[in-house]
Amino acid sequence: MKLIKYVMILLNGGVPIAFAGTEEPAAYGELISIGGLGPSVNGKLSSTIAEILETKLYIDSSRFYIKFYDVQRSFFGFNGSTF
Ligand SMILES: *[C@@H]1O[C@H](CO)[C@@H](O)[C@H](O)[C@H]1NC(C)=O
Secondary structure, three states: OOOHHHOOOOOOOOOOOOEOOEOOOOEEEEEEEOOOOOHHHHHHHHHHHHHHHHHHHOOOHHHEEEEEEEOOHHHOEEOOEEO
């Protein structure tokens, strides 16, 4: 179970993006987690996030990349140390 107090969301709008040769709405995301990621979970997250982007921001899911990173605790810094 993930604790919301460790969840960070950064949205950076207004950044010019060219995707598939056009400047129609597009998005790029990175999702970093200490464990818990894998083919099935990543697929579900990609689907859920694509749906949010589509309904809220009118970004077609074919114009959206998301990169998943599963990092070791000691490779993730927080609060002056690492997890
Ligand atoms: C951050 O580190 C300080 C000092 O080690 C500790 O007292 C505090 O509980 C830590 N905060 C969190 C949110 O882990």
